[in-house]
Amino acid sequence: MADMAAEEQAMREEQLNGRFQSPADLQLAVASEGVRPSGPPIIEVEGLTRHYGKLEAVKGISFEVYPGEIFGFLGPNGAGKSTTINMLCTLLRPTAGRARIAGYDIVAQRNKVRESIGLIFQDPSLDDRLTADENLRFHATVYGLPAAVSKQRREELLKMVDLYDRRDQLVRTFSGGMKRRLEIARGLLHYPRVLFLDEPTIGLDPQTRLHLWSYILNLRQQKQITMFLTTHYMDEAEYCDRIAIIDHGKIVALDTPSRLKDMVGGDVIRLRTSDNAVAAQQIKEHFGVEPRENKGELIFEIAGGEELVPRIVEKVTARIASISVRRPTLDDVFIKLTGREIRDEEADAREQMRGFMRSRRWARR
Incomplete structure (x- = not known):
């Protein structure tokens, strides 16, 4: 049975x-x-x-x-x-x-x-x-x-x-x-x-x-x-x-979804270095793209990302802690459109709600 x-x-x-x-x-x-x-x-x-x-x-x-x-x-x-x-x-x-x-x-x-x-x-x-x-x-x-x-x-x-x-x-x-x-x-x-x-x-x-x-x-x-x-x-x-x-x-x-991801314009490269300011300037000079920084990472989109990794490692003089390449996701679309990750927005929304509830409790005293 x-x-x-x-x-x-x-x-x-x-x-x-x-x-x-x-x-x-x-x-x-x-x-x-x-x-x-x-x-x-x-x-x-x-x-x-x-x-x-x-x-x-x-x-x-x-x-x-x-x-x-x-x-x-x-x-x-x-x-x-x-x-x-x-x-x-x-x-x-x-x-x-x-x-x-x-x-x-x-x-x-x-x-x-x-x-x-x-x-x-x-x-x-x-x-x-x-x-x-x-x-x-x-x-x-x-x-x-x-x-x-x-x-x-x-x-x-x-x-x-x-x-x-x-x-x-x-x-x-x-x-x-x-x-x-x-x-x-x-x-x-x-x-x-x-x-x-x-x-x-x-x-x-x-x-x-x-x-x-x-x-x-x-x-x-x-x-x-x-x-x-x-x-x-x-x-x-x-x-x-x-x-x-x-x-x-x-x-x-x-x-x-596919057309939204096409907006990103290439592979997504994430780079973490010992000096992101220097690395960002060098990437802009050598590859013609301007990285944005989020949570200690440099993020930028570029065509043929995998093939460019050796050149990026060669041109960036700051010590590279990590580098990754992948196809764009909807998360990348959200970042490109808003400059923030959706997870950051979730945290902000929760903090706003906590602040609202604290103010309500204070008002009742």
């Missing part, structure tokens, strides 16, 4: 992984199945703005999303991602600007917008005291689905996210990845045209994140649903058809 149970578990794991066994497999799937924009946009945003008192969290952003697209909103915490998604989902009223989802205005036609969308929140919102099926049944009632339709869709969606065999178990016994999959099933109960996912894999380990992305890509293939997701994970943003990079409430770039 134990061997049978182990075999069944292995089969479930194989189904969970599906055809995506690694991030490279996911990348190949995205490259071969990516959606090309066609027809009228399903999301239209024009000059969308949101103020919190004197703080302008979102600053007049504009963009369009097309049917069947996986559209990524990339940026650090505090950049305006969640504020934007909350406005588009009618949970927050814009200060200015306009947006339409599936042809409906997010302010004037809020109920129609809500009928057209599903939303996966950043923070878990399932009831741990209920079973998986009970959670779905409760939300089917909220959506006003007839009992027969509710039953059919619950079974379909639980099978799709590989939780049908666990449908009668309490959610409190589920892992983080299982809960996320159940939340995706819940968001699809009413067959929305657009599914919003706010940091869908935050707090999950890398393997579980990979599994969840296999579900997201399979879901797009099966249902032809439009997905709008926010993330601060650079590797996840690679799986999107197009990405908008947001920084301090403004969209600073919008394109496909």
